Amino acid sequence: MENLLTVDRLTKAFEIHHLGHIIPAFATLSFSVAPGEFLLLSGPNGVGKSTLLRTLYRTYRPVSGHVWYTLPRGQGRIDLARAADIDIALLRRREIGFVTQFLTARPRVSAEDVVAEPLLQAGTPLQEAREEARHWLETFGVKRDLWAAYPMTFSGGEQQKVNLARALIRPQRLVLLDEPTASLDAQARGALVARLADLKAGGVAMIGVFHHPGDVETLVDREIRLQPMEMANVA
């Protein structure tokens, strides 16, 4: 099967000007992911796991290397490291999801509408999208009383559940997961693993960092262990 993502000699470092340091995150990293594959990213604190996910999502630009993403329907492939911002925005809307432990706070938008939004953007009628949103809020264990409330006031765990429901409501082709279970209770962790298993069975590729990798051991196809690198001085 053709790979969905091919990472080729990807290098990322942060230049800290006021200290005259370059903090390397990872260098000449190469790997690939096929549809339906689940990759676990591991390594000690500060090794660059979140940075790698953010570079794949193009929140960060790499120093060098390529992130080849295969477009659907034989449209060829695009280098996420160099693609135009407009193309990245379209891919994020339609094909590539990112789940973090932090809620993207939106003032005065109810939990059910935060979750329904990706379906509305895809053309689902409002009532149908809201019903689906409520289904996922229930599945992840958000109390019914909170569905019409604003998530900005929710507890950390409740916000995380809203985040997950929103990020996973519409199957995408690639999902990046940055410690999505960090503040979840056991019921929500179980619901998340079940949802990820369904997405995987449906051909969704996933790359994730997990606080407790045991949660997803039944899903993992491969592990990429990042190695610590030496800090350098700015030349």
Ligand SMILES: Nc1ncnc2c1ncn2[C@@H]1O[C@H](COP(=O)(O)OP(=O)(O)OP(=O)(O)O)[C@@H](O)[C@H]1O
């Ligand atoms: N925006 C940034 N500017 C400067 N340095 C950064 C930035 N983001 C991350 N770093 C540095 O890059 C290194 C990798 O950080 P990253 O958050 O990717 O590690 P991690 O493996 O996800 O860590 P953890 O397991 O603790 O979550 C760290 O030394 C961090 O200080």
